Amino acid sequence: MVLKDYNKEDKVLLAVDCIIFGFDEEGLKILLIKRDFEPKKGCWSLIGGFQKKDENLDQAAIRILNHLTGLHDIYMDQLYAFSKVDRDPKERTISVAYYALIDIATHDSDLIRLDSAQWFSLKKVPSLIFDHNLMVKKAIARLRQSAMTKPIGFELLPEKFTMRQLQQLYESILNKKLDKRNFINKVNSLDILIKLEEKDMTVSRKGAYLYRFDKDKYYKKLLEGFSFKL
Amino acid sequence: MVLKDYNKEDKVLLAVDCIIFGFDEEGLKILLIKRDFEPKKGCWSLIGGFQKKDENLDQAAIRILNHLTGLHDIYMDQLYAFSKVDRDPKERTISVAYYALIDIATHDSDLIRLDSAQWFSLKKVPSLIFDHNLMVKKAIARLRQSAMTKPIGFELLPEKFTMRQLQQLYESILNKKLDKRNFINKVNSLDILIKLEEKDMTVSRKGAYLYRFDKDKYYKKLLEGFSFKL
DNA sequence: ACAAAAGTGTTTGCATTACACCCATGT
DNA sequence: ACATGGGTGTAATGCAAACACTTTTGT
Structure with missing residues (x-):
């Protein structure tokens, strides 16, 4: 050539x-x-x-x-x-x-x-x-x-969402049931959610607290590199 | 359209x-x-x-x-x-x-x-x-x-290799030093290597045992899905 | 005898898992 | 009063990390 x-x-x-x-x-x-x-x-x-x-x-x-x-x-x-x-x-x-x-x-x-x-x-x-x-x-x-x-889901959920929604999302993606308490503990330990005063009352009699992502913290952690195992 | x-x-x-x-x-x-x-x-x-x-x-x-x-x-x-x-x-x-x-x-x-x-x-x-x-x-x-x-390296090493070579390979890929004992324990726990009688005498006075991959076990594990953190 | 690299186990801390009961509300 | 889904903490286990000394043999 x-x-x-x-x-x-x-x-x-x-x-x-x-x-x-x-x-x-x-x-x-x-x-x-x-x-x-x-x-x-x-x-x-x-x-x-x-x-x-x-x-x-x-x-x-x-x-x-x-x-x-x-x-x-x-x-x-x-x-x-x-x-x-x-x-x-x-x-x-x-x-x-x-x-x-x-x-x-x-x-x-x-x-x-x-x-x-x-x-x-x-x-x-x-x-x-x-x-x-x-x-x-x-x-x-x-x-x-x-x-x-890594935590995804950000884009798949509405602005405000309940813990249960987030968990259901992960359950659909991973195609398996997750333990409620462990899931919440895990997510909370990441410290990327903000718990709102507001509740979603449509979902049950008691209502469920709404959360939203803390984008700043999220992006900062992304750079440092999470690990997120479920 | x-x-x-x-x-x-x-x-x-x-x-x-x-x-x-x-x-x-x-x-x-x-x-x-x-x-x-x-x-x-x-x-x-x-x-x-x-x-x-x-x-x-x-x-x-x-x-x-x-x-x-x-x-x-x-x-x-x-x-x-x-x-x-x-x-x-x-x-x-x-x-x-x-x-x-x-x-x-x-x-x-x-x-x-x-x-x-x-x-x-x-x-x-x-x-x-x-x-x-x-x-x-x-x-x-x-x-x-x-x-x-997952364990790679398979393709990067010769047929027979020493533990130290495998470790050095991972150190180059990950760009950090790994602990000798932990590395060996980890690799052994995966049970995909076969230890040979042979030693590589060029590498030191004492010589180092040679290993080779057990391809059958390796592929079987790949299907089941390893986890391999270092 | 000593230098150079190989080989070998145990302890500690951290992260993951498993697990059960009370709460708030609408009907 | 009861049914429905929401919320909460702890104990046990497994995995990863830290760590130091002995062995072999060529010079």
Whole structure:
């Protein structure tokens, strides 16, 4: 090899697919859309589109998500590049998957106008196009992994939430029951929550105290590096 | 949007860059090559090339690594897709980075004929082309992360090795000193090493027992899921 | 005899787990 | 008065960290 001629190299379509995790009283869910174009029109699919030349992948993910769902100000992390040769039957396409966590209730206003987008419980995810089920599987694994090492959930809960909600969130992510007292002790020892005077009275006769995250403390601890085992 | 015309979408060049970690008596290193083509001819660079249409990214990484270095039978993991718009000044290129761990001594015969490839200690990595230093940084972070949660090192050491070598490996990866006795106790408790009768007499007057990995036990434990904190 | 690296156990503190009863309120 | 979910503390256990001396053998 003496000189590389870039023009001789193959070019490919680069897609981005977004796995959006949401949480509400029923548990952990993902957001899917019904495709309105071929191939596979009418099938359920992740939120996806093609990257444009003048944007990087993070930007493409944000644009695509916003364009298809109206969601904005969502921070997404890159998950993995999926590149099986025949993954898209129509044309050679590589897809880079992104994922994000959001609170269903606070973002529902963005979504409400869409009849094509729908939340699915993790256990009831339908068969998706291409390799999208594989992407979902990988995203869940990543989510679980990161839930075990650092506190997440921040983004999945409303501004104010009860301890029980936070615990249920972790139970859905880790897919196992946790002890109430141990969970509370653990979370309190992290010192990233602020207990409010307010109670959520809808949840029981007695009512449950509401909490919110202390973002300053949270970010400070993130830098120092937590450990958070459950 | 009614129908999607794939032909209207932008296509891009997709590159693969490989971060190859190696280990020898001097510590942890990475393998770099001197570019023999433009742009940036003569600069140090990761081992990289372009993906071809008829292969997936894993295959491309293996092909490129083998082509440029002669290395074969190396298992690589995907690290991250780098997509900054102007990362390659010549043309819009997205690069998916892969990384692998190998034992320098056992693979040296593949590399010996190359004058363009060279090992660099982690602390002495030169300035690299494009965003390759960023890739290296991310790969080190990933390596550290995975070293803290599961036993790696398998691939970084020769068939037979001493406890002290294994410990030094972990010390280089984690960049801190570890206690000899605690390290040994920990590793032994995992029950994935086989102690041999043989001793390595080159290393000291007294000599040090050699060990090798028990691959069966190791893979079995991997499935069950270890935890390995140091 | 001594220098150089290998080998070996025990104690201490900290973090995780298991576990059961009372409280406040609406019906 | 009772049913429902919320809230609270302690004891036992397991894991990680700290720590010092003896062994071998080449020079």
